[in-house]
Amino acid sequence: MTLWEQLESSPDTQQSSNTKKVLVIAPTLLCYSACHFCHYDKVLCAINLGVWAVCVIAKSEGMNGVRLWGINRTIGIDDDLRKCK
Numbered sequence: 001m002t003l004w005e006q007l008e009s010s011p012d013t014q015q016s017s018n019t020k021k022v023l024v025i026a027p028t029l030l031c032y033s034a035c036h037f038c039h040y041d042k043v044l045c046a047i048n049l050g051v052w053a054v055c056v057i058a059k060s061e062g063m064n065g066v067r068l069w070g071i072n073r074t075i076g077i078d079d080d081l082r083k084c085k
Helices: 003-009 014-037 042-057
Strands: none
Touching: 003 014, 014 042
8 A cells, every 4th residue: 555545544643634734735835836936937837736736636535546557556466356367
């Protein structure tokens, strides 16, 4: 499991809640500051917002357990059962 999936599956303690908040707020602040320091150039802001969207969407509940292009795949655990037959 990824770090985010481990935080989601752990009991909801104050420490895990604070960690999840920091891991969502940090990319948001970085995106905002990058857009601000590039003087809101449309191309650079679009790139920053795209990267920010990927970071935030990856943390959504619907992405838990999803492995895109085999990244973070565990051999033997995440194998598709249809391919084993």
